[in-house]
Amino acid sequence: MTDDVPPRERQYADLRRRAPNFDPDAPRTGRGWHVDDLRRALPLEPPGPPVAGGSWEVARGLVRDYAYADPAIVRLVQGAGPPEPGRNMLLEGRFCGLRFHLAVRVGDVVDRVVEVDGRRARVWGWNYLTLEGHLERGRMDQEVRKWLDTGEVEFRIHAVSRRGPIPNPVVRLGFMLFGRRTQLKFYRRACRRMERLTAAGLAERRRAPVRRAG
Numbered sequence: 001m002t003d004d005v006p007p008r009e010r011q012y013a014d015l016r017r018r019a020p021n022f023d024p025d026a027p028r029t030g031r032g033w034h035v036d037d038l039r040r041a042l043p044l045e046p047p048g049p050p051v052a053g054g055s056w057e058v059a060r061g062l063v064r065d066y067a068y069a070d071p072a073i074v075r076l077v078q079g080a081g082p083p084e085p086g087r088n089m090l091l092e093g094r095f096c097g098l099r100f101h102l103a104v105r106v107g108d109v110v111d112r113v114v115e116v117d118g119r120r121a122r123v124w125g126w127n128y129l130t131l132e133g134h135l136e137r138g139r140m141d142q143e144v145r146k147w148l149d150t151g152e153v154e155f156r157i158h159a160v161s162r163r164g165p166i167p168n169p170v171v172r173l174g175f176m177l178f179g180r181r182t183q184l185k186f187y188r189r190a191c192r193r194m195e196r197l198t199a200a201g202l203a204e205r206r207r208a209p210v211r212r213a214g
Contacts, residue, residue, distance in 0.1 A: 008090070008101075012078035015088040015103050020129045021164055022137040024107070032162040033138075034180070040191035042144070042153040042198045050122055050146050055153045058201040059144040060124045062194060068142070068155070070189040073182060074102070083109050083126040093135070095182040096174045103131035110143065121145045125156075130164065135175055136183075137164045142190075155194040157187050 022028075029035070043055040050056035062068055064083065066076050072094065079089035083106045091102040109126045125143020130136055138161030146153045163179065166172040 008078060011101060012088065012090045015079075015090065015105070015131060018103055018131040018133065020105070021132045021134055022130065024129055024139065028138065028160045028162075034159075034161050034183075036157065036159045036161075036184070036187060038157045038187050038191055040155045040195050042155055042195060043202055045146060045151040045153055047149055047151045049148065053205050055198055055202060056122065056124075056144055056146040058205070059153065059155060059194065059198045062197050062201070063125060063142055063144050063155070067197060068190045068194045070186065070193055073186045073189065077101070083128075085109060088131075089128065096178055098171070098174070100135060100171075102134050102136075104128040104134065105131055107139065113148075120148045122148065130161075135164050135166060135171075135179065136161045138162060155191060155198075157190060159187070 042059050045051050045054045045056060066080075066089075069075065074091050074093050077090050077092045079087060081087065085106055085108060087106040089104050089106065091104060093100045093102045105128060107127045107129050111124050112122075114121055114123050123143055123145050125141060127139055127141040129139050138159065140157065140159040140161070143156050144153065145156060161183070163175060166175055
């Protein structure tokens, strides 16, 4: 790769050589691991399959585009596009006035009907795994669900994580003091942002002029 390639693009190209910084198949429980599960109710739909142009469809687009992430905390800098298994993404994380590049890889993309406690829900979502060099180890799932019996729509984040190896002692100390707080702030803001953006997307569709056939 030539020297005139921007550093960020060189770093992104290097991600293909990085492996996950944890064993995805090993149990992720016990000391040091955090398990977080957050849900946010989104605008209701009628019972049954998702409605064209409705809350679930709008929210699915936001989840697909990683639009729920608050750019004041985490933003995507390389690897944009629909999530596909194996796609690498380079994120920029911010805390304590510092910026860090965070490498992740898309794991699974889910589009199916699931049954939970006798209830059926249409689910669309995806997850990513942290790669070598990330400040954390773990996996985060993000999805939008519609419960077919009631029409309830929700955004869900499920994450399992722990602090990764951080060679720099100053960064390590900062992450020990503020990393978990920033992580939880990201989850909470993502949920609120999803609710706000979904409502805004629905309002924009309602304002759009009706197109007539012919």
